Amino acid sequence: MAWWIQTLEMLDESDKPTGTWRLAAVSDEKPARRIPLCECDHKTMEGARDCETARKHAVHYQSR
Ligand SMILES: [Zn+2]
Numbered sequence: 001m002a003w004w005i006q007t008l009e010m011l012d013e014s015d016k017p018t019g020t021w022r023l024a025a026v027s028d029e030k031p032a033r034r035i036p037l038c039e040c041d042h043k044t045m046e047g048a049r050d051c052e053t054a055r056k057h058a059v060h061y062q063s064r
Pocket residue numbers: 038039040041042048051052053054
């Protein structure tokens with residue numbers, strides 16, 4: 001199994017985009033698992049991508 005690091009827009013309970021972004025680890029399984037790498041509500045993709053907390057967790061997935 002492989003993981004990709006992607007910047008995803010968060011969805012609410014009814015799968016509507018919330019306008020907030022997080023870096024997430026996405027697996028290549030079907031269906032794919034998506035694991036958010038931080039608990040912030042970043043207002044931009046760039047902010048999510050540069051998040052220090054998310055970056056720290058991303059290393060864990062990239063090493064597999
Ligand atoms: Zn964050």
